[in-house]
Amino acid sequence: MTKDLIKISQGTLYDPANGVDGEVRDLWIQGGRIIAAPSDPATKPARTIEAEGLVVMPGGIDMHCHIAGPKVNVARKMRPEEKRKAEVISRTDVTHSGTLGSVPSTFATGYKYAGMGYTTAFDAAIPPLGARHAHEEFDDTPCLDKGFYVLMGNNHYVMQSIQQNEPKKLKAFIAWLLTAAKGFAPKLVNPGGVEVWKHRQAGNVSGLDTEVDHFGVTPRQIVSQVAQSAQELGLPHPVHIHCNNLGMPGNWETTLETMRALEGRRGHLTHIQFHSYGGGEGDENTFNSKVVPLADYVNSHPNVTIDVGQVLFGETTSMTGDGPLGYFLSNIYGGKWFSSDTEMEAGCGITPIKYKNKSLVHALQWAIGLEWYLLVDDPWRVVMSTDHPNGGSFLAYPQIIRFLMDRTYRQDVLKTCHPLVGRRSTLADLHREYTLNEIAIITRAGPARILGLTNKGHLGPGADADITIYTPHENKEIMFELPRLVIKSGEVIVEQGEVRDSRIGKTLHVAPAYDVDAEADIQEWFEKYYSIRWRNYPVDPSYMHQPELIGSPNHGN
Amino acid sequence: MPLTLTYTGQTSVPVEIEGFTPSWAKDKSLAEIEQFEIFHGNQKLPLAEMFRVEGNASDLRFDLEGDLSGVHWIGAHMSEGAIHIHGSGGRHIGSEMRGGEIHVDGDAGGWLGAEMHAGFIHVQGSAGHLVGAAYRGSAKGMTGGMILVDGDAGNEVGLTMRRGMIAIGGRAGDVLGFNMIAGTVLVFGECGIRPGAGMRRGTLGLLGPNPPALLPSFRYACTSHLQVLPMMCNQLREQGFGIESSVANAECDIYSGDLVALGKGEILIAHQSAS
Numbered sequence: 054m055t056k057d058l059i060k061i062s063q064g065t066l067y068d069p070a071n072g073v074d075g076e077v078r079d080l081w082i083q084g085g086r087i088i089a090a091p092s093d094p095a096t097k098p099a100r101t102i103e104a105e106g107l108v109v110m111p112g113g114i115d116m117h118c119h120i121a122g123p124k125v126n127v128a129r130k131m132r133p134e135e136k137r138k139a140e141v142i143s144r145t146d147v148t149h150s151g152t153l154g155s156v157p158s159t160f161a162t163g164y165k166y167a168g169m170g171y172t173t174a175f176d177a178a179i180p181p182l183g184a185r186h187a188h189e190e191f192d193d194t195p196c197l198d199k200g201f202y203v204l205m206g207n208n209h210y211v212m213q214s215i216q217q218n219e220p221k222k223l224k225a226f227i228a229w230l231l232t233a234a235k236g237f238a239p240k241l242v243n244p245g246g247v248e249v250w251k252h253r254q255a256g257n258v259s260g261l262d263t264e265v266d267h268f269g270v271t272p273r274q275i276v277s278q279v280a281q282s283a284q285e286l287g288l289p290h291p292v293h294i295h296c297n298n299l300g301m302p303g304n305w306e307t308t309l310e311t312m313r314a315l316e317g318r319r320g321h322l323t324h325i326q327f328h329s330y331g332g333g334e335g336d337e338n339t340f341n342s343k344v345v346p347l348a349d350y351v352n353s354h355p356n357v358t359i360d361v362g363q364v365l366f367g368e369t370t371s372m373t374g375d376g377p378l379g380y381f382l383s384n385i386y387g388g389k390w391f392s393s394d395t396e397m398e399a400g401c402g403i404t405p406i407k408y409k410n411k412s413l414v415h416a417l418q419w420a421i422g423l424e425w426y427l428l429v430d431d432p433w434r435v436v437m438s439t440d441h442p443n444g445g446s447f448l449a450y451p452q453i454i455r456f457l458m459d460r461t462y463r464q465d466v467l468k469t470c471h472p473l474v475g476r477r478s479t480l481a482d483l484h485r486e487y488t489l490n491e492i493a494i495i496t497r498a499g500p501a502r503i504l505g506l507t508n509k510g511h512l513g514p515g516a517d518a519d520i521t522i523y524t525p526h527e528n529k530e531i532m533f534e535l536p537r538l539v540i541k542s543g544e545v546i547v548e549q550g551e552v553r554d555s556r557i558g559k560t561l562h563v564a565p566a567y568d569v570d571a572e573a574d575i576q577e578w579f580e581k582y583y584s585i586r587w588r589n590y591p592v593d594p595s596y597m598h599q600p601e602l603i604g605s606p607n608h609g610n
Numbered sequence: 611m612p613l614t615l616t617y618t619g620q621t622s623v624p625v626e627i628e629g630f631t632p633s634w635a636k637d638k639s640l641a642e643i644e645q646f647e648i649f650h651g652n653q654k655l656p657l658a659e660m661f662r663v664e665g666n667a668s669d670l671r672f673d674l675e676g677d678l679s680g681v682h683w684i685g686a687h688m689s690e691g692a693i694h695i696h697g698s699g700g701r702h703i704g705s706e707m708r709g710g711e712i713h714v715d716g717d718a719g720g721w722l723g724a725e726m727h728a729g730f731i732h733v734q735g736s737a738g739h740l741v742g743a744a745y746r747g748s749a750k751g752m753t754g755g756m757i758l759v760d761g762d763a764g765n766e767v768g769l770t771m772r773r774g775m776i777a778i779g780g781r782a783g784d785v786l787g788f789n790m791i792a793g794t795v796l797v798f799g800e801c802g803i804r805p806g807a808g809m810r811r812g813t814l815g816l817l818g819p820n821p822p823a824l825l826p827s828f829r830y831a832c833t834s835h836l837q838v839l840p841m842m843c844n845q846l847r848e849q850g851f852g853i854e855s856s857v858a859n860a861e862c863d864i865y866s867g868d869l870v871a872l873g874k875g876e877i878l879i880a881h882q883s884a885s
Contacts (some may be wrong), residue, residue, distance in 0.1 A: 133747035388749065 056099055058083050058091075059543060064104030064522060066544040067493040068111065070502070070511035074490040075247050080109065082518040085542040089514040103544075104522055107537055110171030110493045111510050113450075116500040117293075117323050117360045118441040121194060121201070122187035124372045124401045125146040127391050128156040128442075131403060132370055147451045148195075148552050155369040159193040164555070165448060167196035167547050170521035170536040172558075173509055174447075175225035176201040177293065177323065177440075178242060180399040182585075184234035188596040191560055196539075196546055198509075198519075200561035202293045203234045204374050204399040206275055207248045210578055212268040215278050217526030224282040225571030231288075236325030237504075237603065238290040239283055242374035243297050244275035250377040255577035257377040259295055261310040276314040284318050286565040289505025289604040291319045299324075299378050302332030304345035312350055312357050321503060324362025324440040326337075326422040340414055341420045342478035348428035351435075357501045359429070363422035363453050364415065365445030368407045371441065376400030397582055408445070413477075416470035417486050418444075420480040425485040426457055432494040433502060450496070451502045451533035455489040458529045492529075498528040505604060506561070518543040559599040612642070612694075613667035617676030619660035623651040624700070625801065628683035630657070632691025635667035643667065670710075674699075679719065679744070685712045688729070701738065704731045707755070720764065723757040725750070726774070732758045732850065739764030739783065742776045742795075750791065758851045765802065768795040771812070777846050787814045792873060796842065798857060810872035815839070817857050817880040828867030830878060835861050836878065854881040 061080040066073050081088045081098070119125050129136075136156035138598040142151035143159045151161030166174055175198050179187045179201040191199045205227065214223035227239055245265035252266040261273040276294060283291035296311045298304035308328040312320075322328070329347055332339035351357050371382050376392055379402010383390030389402040408415040422444070429435040437454075441447040456463045459482075467480060474482045485497075503509020508517045520540040526532035539547035546554040579587050594600065613635060619625055626649040635643055645657035657663065660681075665673075670691030678684065682700035685693045689708040697715030704723045711730040720738030723731050724745060737759045743766055744751035751771040758777050765783035768776050771793040778795070785803035787795050787809050796815040805820050806814050816822075843858035860880035865873055 131747070134745060134749070135747075137745065137747075 055083070055096060057543070058096070058098040059100045059102065059518075060098035061102045061104050061109060061520065064107050064109035064157060066109045066512060068498075068512040069490050069494045070498040071513045073512070080512060080520070082520075082543045085518055086508075087512055087514055087516045087518050089521075097440075102522070102538065106493060106525070108523040108525055108532075109512070110170075110521050110523070111497040111501075111512055111516070112539065112541065113166075113170050113496045113520050114500040114504070114506070114510055115171055115174040115438065115441070115447060116436055116504055117177045117362070117438045117463070118174055118240075118447055119176055119178065119372050119443070120174060120441070121159070121176045121199070123395075124178070124374070124403060125156060125176075126186070126190070127177040127393075127401075128370045128372045128403050129158065131389060131391060132156060135368070135370075135405075145552070147555050149555075153488075155446060156372075159196060159570050160555075161192050162196035163197050163558075166553050167539050167541070167552065168536075168550050169450060169534060170523070170539050171197070171447070171450075171507035172519035172521075172541050173198045173506075173561075175199065175237060175504070178202060178240055178295075178399075179234065179236065180204045180206055180315075180374070180395040181230055181234045181590075182234075182395055182398055184236065184592050185596055188235065188560065188592055192557060192596075192598045194553040195284060195557050196552070198517075198559040198561055199550060200257065200603075202238045202240035202290075203231055204235035204240050204242055204395075204452065205230060205279065206244035206295075207221040207246070207399055208270035209268075209397040209582070210575065211266060211275065211279065212245070212248070212270050214519070215270045215274050216268050220278065220282065220368070221568065222571055222574060223566040224285055226575055227279065227282050227284055228565040228567035229572060229575060231562075232564045233566075235560070235592045235594070237280055237562055237599055238288060238293050240277060240293045240374075241276060242399070243299065243378065244272040244294075245270065246272065246297050247374065247376045250380070250400060251394055255377070255380065259593045260297065260307050261314060273310070273325045276311055276320075277316055277318075280315050280318040280320050287604065288547065288563060290321065290503065293321050293323055295323050295373075295375065296328045299327045299373075299375055300330075302330050302340045304328050304330050305347055308347060309350060312347075312354065315356060317354075317356050319356050319358075321360070321451045323359045323360050324438065324444065325359045326362045326364065326418060326425060326444065327440075329421050329425070333533070339584070340477065342417060342424060344421055344424040344428055345479060348425065352430050355434070358434045358436070358442075359425065360438040360442035360500075360547070361422050361425045362438055362444045363449070364408050364418040365439065365449040365452065366408045366410045366415065366419065367445065369445055370403065370440045371406045372401070372403045374399050374401055376402050378402055378591065379404055382406060408471045410466075413471040413473050417477055419470065420467065420474050420478040423456055423463065424478055424480055424483065426487070426495070427485045432487075432491045433499045435495055436500045436503065437495045444594075451530045454487075454492055454496075454533045455528065455530035455550070458492065460484055460486050510589070515607065557598050558597060560597040561601050561603050562597070563604050564602055565604070612669065612671035612673045614664045614673045614675065615657075617660065617661040617678050617681060618662055619680070619842045620648075621650065623682065625650055625681045626683050627657070627718055628686050628702075631685065631688040632670035632672060632693070632805075633689055635672075636670055636691075638667065640664075647684050674866045677837065678875070679717070682719065685710075688712075698735065704729065704750070704757075707731075717761070718759075719751060721745075722759070723752060723755065723776075726752050726755045728754045730756050730849070731761075734760045736761030736780065737763045739766055740769055741767045741775065742771050743767070743769035744771070752793065758846065758849060760851070763801065769794065771795070775842075777851055779851065780819060781818070787812065787875075789871075790814075793863075794842070797845075798853065802863065804878050805876060806868055808871050809868045809875035813876050815862075815878040815880070817860065817878070819882055821879045824877060825866055825868065827869040828865040829869065831864045831866045831876070833861060835859070836864075839878070852866070
């Protein structure tokens with residue numbers, strides 16, 4: 054018997070990255086990784102997990118959520134009324150207590166993700182000045198490997214470098230900033246628009262070619278030049294883009310122009326559901342879906358990937374680095390509102406919202422999200438997300454899976470929505486149903502590939518032993534909301550919804566190489582404007598729990 | 611025959627009996643009732659460890675005996691029946707109640723009737739802060755029902771209340787009706803500073819002596835003998851709330867505000883009789 058050797062016996066494997074679609078196989082684990090089957094048939098594992106009749110997939114990967122950092126923490130403090138009425142997460146021998154609501158506490162976030170079979174998650178919007186805070190919260194978010202994207206679409210140095218036509222400075226700055234924050238990827242949120250919001254009352258950019266006050270650059274330049282620098286740096290996930298004009302009727306043209314601004318470079322457009330609207334002038338009567346032309350573009354341009362940002366009906370909390378959007382939403386819903394200006398870097402808006410199926414706009418948003426899953430031909434380029442908690446909680450993923458795998462259920466819910474949804478979107482005419490293999494792609498293999506995580510999202514030798522075992526059920530929502538077993542780094546962490554091991558997980562980050570001579574210019578600018586000292590800015594490695602560098606640090610030289 | 615609970619606890623640590631309502635108890639045996647889980651600080655205990663339980667709850671009536679000022683959430687979430695506290699009670703009495711009535715012979719702690727939706731509460735002594743208020747973060751406080759306090763009440767009475775009636779026989783604290791959405795609060799004693807700050811609609815009646823200066827965002831509207839005031843006072847008298855007839859028929863100065871919010875609220879300031 055070999056110590057720490059585990060065998061998952063006779064499970065039905067869905068491992069699309071390795072071309073395995075529902076095949077009954079054994080899976081071997083050692084040292085926290087998946088290994089090839091031992092050549093000696095007499096090898097005895099220390100533990101055998103009988104998985105006959107069960108579905109085995111890699112652990113889920115949420116590539117776009119908001120689970121840590123300053124804005125998430127503000128949202129938690131802002132919604133005591135929600136927490137008071139939410140399910141209580143009680144302490145056990147291996148877990149901390151916690152709170153739920155639309156913005157769960159750190160520990161509860163980890164337990165709930167793991168309880169649903171997810172083992173990796175990325176926070177999508179951390180201002181570099183909040184990076185230390187995000188890492189500290191990661192250290193209290195168990196059961197998950199984690200990373201975050203670094204806000205830089207409204208960073209003054211980024212815009213200044215573009216204005217001065219200094220692509221080398223821009224490239225060095227992006228690499229320096231990612232390294233200083235210990236982040237994973239560049240994130241552009243309403244590029245240029247947040248800066249205009251800081252300059253003018255209710256300010257924003259109107260499209261890709263609006264000039265940003267003071268800097269004289271356009272969102273198109275920010276998108277294309279950051280994408281170019283990221284490509285040259287060889288980042289595993291080059292650029293993660295929240296387009297301009299989120300939520301506005303008629304914004305689909307901005308989204309299309311953003312895709313074009315990439316000029317063939319790799320780029321990921323996030324929560325694209327919120328950016329796929331026809332109509333104009335804020336008029337609800339003209340609001341409609343424009344997924345068809347946008348999906349056509351995605352289908353014919355392999356450089357573009359998307360995640361959906363599915364809306365689910367119910368109450369939630371909107372939190373965004375898009376300051377003007379937060380203001381817009383707070384005016385619509387009339388509730389409490391938080392707005393923040395993060396010095397030279399970013400903005401933020403937070404407000405409670407409620408999606409109602411009887412509202413034409415909300416029901417259309419729900420339908421538009423589902424259209425995206427069903428109209429993109431290649432599942433490797435569409436990823437499941439709710440933009441947690443903006444479109445809904447990550448806990449709604451099993452329900453989304455049911456929508457995708459069961460068209461009768463989908464159509465039944467559509468019938469409860471505002472009657473005009475059928476005419477303003479194509480959802481009623483879409484009969485596609487996802488297979489389990491396709492679900493494994495959009496929740497695991499696809500996001501791993503898009504993020505450049507070679508050790509995740511698959512079950513081949515060398516992969517991290519992050520594995521979820523489900524009990525098959527006709528109702529896919531039931532199947533996916535309560536896995537039989539969840540294995541993280543080779544250890545069983547959840548059994549039938551009960552957390553057995555609350556390990557914290559790894560921090561995934563990048564450290565691209567850059568021209569260190571460029572630091573002098575960055576430092577001069579930094580010391581002129583920032584409220585903290587240069588030497589205090591970079592996140593010390595001691596803040597990171599089990600750091601894992603993704604990609605080669607030698608790329609980009 | 612009501613269910614009688616005699617408090618036997620001797621502790622300075624808060625005791626919480628949230629969820630112990632007449633509806634829950636009505637079909638339970640005494641043995642089951644004695645096992646109802648309460649909190650003593652962060653420890654869960656059966657009810658019988660802190661209360662002697664007698665009688666039965668089939669008629670939806672509770673009689674609570676002893677000094678219950680350290681026992682909180684009495685009658686919270688109740689929807690029917692009657693609870694009579696023969697002494698003082700703690701915080702959150704009648705919180706989020708939807709029906710039934712609660713009578714307190716002594717004093718009540720803070721958050722009396724917080725976020726209550728319907729029902730009736732009468733405190734013969736005084737109440738703490740935040741009577742009928744919204745809990746922190748909530749969009750609405752009390753949305754219906756009636757709370758009568760014969761004695762004094764603390765600050766922020768009627769915070770963000772949406773509907774319903776609160777009457778304070780004695781003095782009310784500061785920021786009466788703070789951020790009030792609608793509803794009625796009448797104070798028959800003195801009142802603390804800044805009444806009606808941020809109120810959108812609703813009525814505050816400052817019917818006692820020495821009314822405070824109003825915020826500059828309130829505008830004088832008129833002076834009038836309001837027909838509705840004696841009607842409201844009659845309604846309160848019918849519920850056993852003592853009001854002098856001179857007050858019920860007093861002439862009032864009426865102010866509109868708060869103009870920093872919607873500005874559709876009103877504050878009535880009663881002219882005091884010459885006696």
